[in-house]
Amino acid sequence: MNQSQKEFYEVFTELQCFILANMQKGDINGVTATHYNIIEYIYRHNKCTGKQVAKAFSISPPAISRQLKFLIENGFIEQEQSRADRRVFHLSVTGQGRFIVDNSENFRESVAKGASKTLTKTELKSLTFLLAKVMHNVVGNDH
Amino acid sequence: MNQSQKEFYEVFTELQCFILANMQKGDINGVTATHYNIIEYIYRHNKCTGKQVAKAFSISPPAISRQLKFLIENGFIEQEQSRADRRVFHLSVTGQGRFIVDNSENFRESVAKGASKTLTKTELKSLTFLLAKVMHNVVGNDH
């Protein structure tokens, strides 16, 4: 790695530690960060399937199956069997699930607000642009 | 959240999913991503203590204790009891541990290289600067 890459590597390491430290810790409103992320995904991808969720979070079907079971039993999401393909269940959030997403200030939101407070509007836009550019390139190359 | 914050939030969400997806997956050279991160930390903080490692990764002393035990038993790191305070053990990497850090292209390194390929040098420097600014502000406010 050259100097610029090393400098990026340093700060990206900090970022990774920060993100990991803020995951999987105690519940807020009865859901962990992972639960929250799944609920939010389903909220934003209404009528999606378990397979899609598993893929989005890169975890195995049994793992997502257990998570969805928990979220259904606790009233955050619900599922409906597809008429077109009865193997498939379409997922959607309940009122309670929607409430959680709309009302809990999550970790990413506090980071976004922190970023907005620290940077000028131009800088924030620039950061978003550059990060998106990297993400779309790196993630795209990954499969 | 305003529009700029929302845009940042979107891409930060992708980034979080990406980082989480690349953690805790199968071994490379016999160590998981978590093991690797601990070895690298000890490499960069020679003679550090278990307590420091636990704090750096925001996990409990027993959790780090088990990880260190694994890394010692498998020859990646070693510990030496402090003379000044015999409760304390100073950690350092072995030749094998150093080899792992020096030779395995890790996830963050591939992101750094990807970023460097996608962005101009000026853009990469800008991204590093902005990310560092946000990190130091947000992490600093967190305790």
Next chain:
DNA sequence: TATATTTAGTTAACTTTGTTAATTATTAGC
């Protein structure tokens, strides 16, 4: 049409890694 293959999701058994509570050994404060 009947049979074989593929697919979505679940269950079971297990592993890893986190947690808290209790314990040990050592240091530091009155």
Next chain:
DNA sequence: GCTAATAATTAACAAAGTTAACTAAATATA
């Protein structure tokens, strides 16, 4: 010198990941 605090470990447990095996439904093929 006794008491409180600290670094690390052990034990018991919980959460969440994995693979393998299974069910039910859809699709492909002979």
